[in-house]
Amino acid sequence: MKISVMLEQLSSGMLVSVEIFLLTLLFSLPLGLLVTFGRRSKNRILSSAVKFYIAIMRGTPLMLQLIVVYFAPFYVFGLTINGFRFPAIIIAFSINYAAYFAEIYRGGIEAIPKGQYEAAQVLGYNRVQTFFRIIFPQVIRIILPSVTNETITLVKDTSLAFVLAQAEMFTIAKQIAAKEASVGPLMVAGVFYFVFNYVVAFIMERIEKKLNYY
Amino acid sequence: MDNNTLLEIRNMRKSFGEKEVLKDISLTVERGEVVSIIGPSGSGKSTALRCATLLERMDGGSLIYEGHVAASDESGTITYADKQQLKKIRNYFGLVFQSFNLFPHYSVLKNITEPVVLSGRADKAEAAKWAVSLLRRLGLEDKADAYPGSLSGGQKQRVSIARALAMQPDVLFFDEPTSALDPELTGEVLRVIKTLATDHMTMVIVTHEMKFAREVSDRIIFMEHGVIHSQGTPEELFNSNDERLNAFIGKLESV
Numbered sequence: 001m002k003i004s005v006m007l008e009q010l011s012s013g014m015l016v017s018v019e020i021f022l023l024t025l026l027f028s029l030p031l032g033l034l035v036t037f038g039r040r041s042k043n044r045i046l047s048s049a050v051k052f053y054i055a056i057m058r059g060t061p062l063m064l065q066l067i068v069v070y071f072a073p074f075y076v077f078g079l080t081i082n083g084f085r086f087p088a089i090i091i092a093f094s095i096n097y098a099a100y101f102a103e104i105y106r107g108g109i110e111a112i113p114k115g116q117y118e119a120a121q122v123l124g125y126n127r128v129q130t131f132f133r134i135i136f137p138q139v140i141r142i143i144l145p146s147v148t149n150e151t152i153t154l155v156k157d158t159s160l161a162f163v164l165a166q167a168e169m170f171t172i173a174k175q176i177a178a179k180e181a182s183v184g185p186l187m188v189a190g191v192f193y194f195v196f197n198y199v200v201a202f203i204m205e206r207i208e209k210k211l212n213y214y
Numbered sequence: 215m216d217n218n219t220l221l222e223i224r225n226m227r228k229s230f231g232e233k234e235v236l237k238d239i240s241l242t243v244e245r246g247e248v249v250s251i252i253g254p255s256g257s258g259k260s261t262a263l264r265c266a267t268l269l270e271r272m273d274g275g276s277l278i279y280e281g282h283v284a285a286s287d288e289s290g291t292i293t294y295a296d297k298q299q300l301k302k303i304r305n306y307f308g309l310v311f312q313s314f315n316l317f318p319h320y321s322v323l324k325n326i327t328e329p330v331v332l333s334g335r336a337d338k339a340e341a342a343k344w345a346v347s348l349l350r351r352l353g354l355e356d357k358a359d360a361y362p363g364s365l366s367g368g369q370k371q372r373v374s375i376a377r378a379l380a381m382q383p384d385v386l387f388f389d390e391p392t393s394a395l396d397p398e399l400t401g402e403v404l405r406v407i408k409t410l411a412t413d414h415m416t417m418v419i420v421t422h423e424m425k426f427a428r429e430v431s432d433r434i435i436f437m438e439h440g441v442i443h444s445q446g447t448p449e450e451l452f453n454s455n456d457e458r459l460n461a462f463i464g465k466l467e468s469v
């Protein structure tokens with residue numbers, strides 16, 4: 001196989017990997033915040049349920065979760081699952097990462113001194129204003145290094161989509177490698193993940209610098 | 215109660231678990247009055263202030279700002295006013311914390327203007343004008359664009375006073391405003407509070423600074439074990455024969 005053909009095939013896989021990455025972040029970051037609210041809720045039932053969900057998400061392999069989400073509609077509802085592969089991957093990744101982000105948010109929120117809430121209350125801020133204007137901006141700065149870590153893990157985790165035979169970077173590299181009996185494609189894949197992460201780290205560093213204004 | 219009464223606290227009680235921190239506090243503050251609260255550590259001074267500023271729920275008693283009832287136990291159990299009414303009542307007071315509690319991610323200017331704008335007291339431009347003139351009055355005119363993290367403790371506390379004043383409160387509470395400061399920085403903050411007293415700002419000040427309390431107060435309240443042990447003008451208290459009071463004042467003055 002010519003190098004150019006191989007690269008062309010791999011590049012379509014790259015695109016899918018990047019898509020999984022971006023969509024997962026898009027959904028899991030806000031979802032994680034909702035999960036934190038549930039976890040911190042005064043409603044015991046809600047907070048216990050959310051705690052259980054977080055434990056499951058963090059305590060079982062993402063690979064297994066991918067399989068469960070993909071096959072659940074069939075086994076539970078008897079639905080056929082044509083075209084569900086990509087959505088299943090995004091759902092599984094999003095609910096998994098939301099659990100991790102939720103715990104990161106929670107740590108950040110708990111690090112904000114009580115005095116910030118009290119000052120806001122005395123100055124007439126309502127609860128929503130207090131959270132989004134006073135607390136959350138400070139939380140973001142605190143948690144950014146942890147979020148960067150998770151994000152870098154996510155780049156590498158996108159390769160787990162191979163279990164559902166999704167044609168992302170790693171799946172394609174493996175196929176070509178098997179067919180051509182060469183490790184070349186896997187090396188290219190390795191370089192791809194490395195460069196991808198390099199870019200992610202660079203962007204996160206820029207954001208961290210920007211938030212370091214105070 | 216005469217119609218100059220701004221704050222009326224009747225039989226305020228508060229416990230934390232088993233521990234009864236406030237036993238029966240009754241206190242009125244007149245418009246323009248400067249009241250200092252002194253007393254040993256753990257006597258309940260902060261708790262009383264926190265109940266008066268709605269940061270803590272009292273277990274019994276009444277809390278009334280200029281006739282507006284925030285909480286009352288006339289019916290036997292304590293009931294607080296509804297959210298709307300409490301919001302209105304919050305406009306009556308400001309609170310200056312020992313630990314400043316400035317918003318670190320906001321500039322000094324925004325710390326002062328945002329609450330003003332959110333509460334609808336003024337638009338952004340007007341709030342900025344107030345803020346700048348307040349900062350000038352407190353000797354901080356060059357700090358508007360600074361972030362709290364870059365200020366000294368004394369400057370932080372003056373900013374937090376400016377932030378409270380910008381809300382135009384009827385009464386300003388202080389909880390040991392200089393206790394977190396190095397001794398050489400307390401002067402600049404106490405001077406600001408003295409200026410406010412000269413301008414007849416109504417203030418309730420918890421403090422360990424006896425000399426300051428004596429100079430600035432119209433009335434001093436001595437708290438011990440969750441009750442008001444004695445109160446009076448500075449002259450009355452500092453010339454009192456009361457043993458416990460003298461022991462407390464003597465201990466602080468000798469430091």
Ligand SMILES: Nc1ncnc2c1ncn2[C@@H]1O[C@H](COP(=O)(O)OP(=O)(O)OP(=O)(O)O)[C@@H](O)[C@H]1O
Nearest residue numbers: 230233235253254255256257258259260261262390
């Ligand atoms: N949130 C709380 N939970 C439990 N106990 C509390 C709480 N806040 C205060 N206390 C207790 O109530 C008592 C009175 O505390 P408070 O802070 O009102 O005293 P203070 O007179 O302000 O003392 P200091 O001069 O040290 O500031 C103390 O014994 C304190 O431990």
Ligand SMILES: [Mg+2]
Nearest residue numbers: 259260261390
């Ligand atoms: Mg105190």
